Amino acid sequence: MLPALAAGSARLAYLDPPFFTQRMQRLSARHEGQVFEFADLWAGQHEYAVFLGECLSEVRRVLSPDGSVFFHCDRRAAHVARGVLDQVFGARHFRNEIIWQYRRWSNARRALLPAHQTIYHYSKSAAYVFHPMFVEYSPATNIDQILQRRTRDARGKAVYARDEAGRVLNGGAKKGVPLGDVWDIPYLNPKAKERVGYPTQKPVLLLQRIIELASDPGDLVLDPCCGSGTTLVAAELLGRRSLGIDASAQAIALARRRLAQPMRSESALLDKGREAYRAADAELLAELGDLELVPVQRNRGIDAILRAHVAGQPVALRVQRAGEPLEEAARLLLRAGRAARCGRMVLLAHCAEAARRDPEWPEQLIVIQSVRAQLERALTAQA
């Protein structure tokens, strides 16, 4: 199929081939119970490198002179892919090694938990389409660094620009900090709406970022191993044309179905930012003093779990929110604690009625008054 495409017709190619895992990749689809699979079995590294070389040579031919390829791989064959990419595109056309990092849960083993994949960006020539992106300044950035204009001194060192009187000059509107090459984008969680059950399916968000960086609206985006069609969906959502190829008829049928209703799951984590979660949690956790606990994020009912179990069962903790009725705080904690099969649930209450127990509450729920509430009560009694 690739050889049939006209030379120079695509602005961008994203290639996400089998990763050299040496196994069948198999997964069942979410709704229909259908099993999707593709083979990732090779006689050895040489055979894999030959496959990549043939595919990448065709990709290079199909790219426009100002086009780019983004090649997705992981620890198993990143070294092989990098060599092949250097050969086909030329080492001088290497642009970035992007680390896509994500959180994962897995059992402990005698090695570090793999939590990233690698995406190599190569351009076809030195003049390639690239739209820089910017992110927020880090919280440690001071106001001077944000506002003031930078220039270079005689030795080429970056310094603040000054007027004749030596006063520091303000710069124009700042766009933020250029996007770095480590991308923190959540892996598709099992309940994500866009998840279709294809093995190794990538998030639309990841593809949208790549497409925005290296193409313009109306451009043709090519994915020669398109699987469930993530690239095509992302391209469609961003007003690009797209072309997907896959060895599996199952994958093509699935990609067609996704394209009929292109959508992306929203990520609250990304919209609010991981730091926002941490900051909010830090305030609450401070209320729990220096107890040995494991903070729990993104759970409406539980703020933390005691590190040590009691009577062989976990203990869930929750801090009553400002303005939250005690009954509501207790209800949320009980529900989440039961779902997590906690033996006890401890509610740290800020209100005076914490001492009064609702007779409906089970024994497992322990309500204690925060130091702040005790202090307020003591002071009110004295006044």
Ligand SMILES: C[S@@+](CC[C@H](N)C(=O)[O-])C[C@H]1O[C@@H](n2cnc3c(N)ncnc32)[C@H](O)[C@@H]1O
């Ligand atoms: C890692 S998956 C792609 C997943 C995809 N990015 C997604 O988000 O769903 C690799 C795909 O390459 C396909 N593939 C393997 N060998 C191929 C070949 N020679 N030509 C085209 N596709 C191939 C497999 O069928 C599989 O769908």
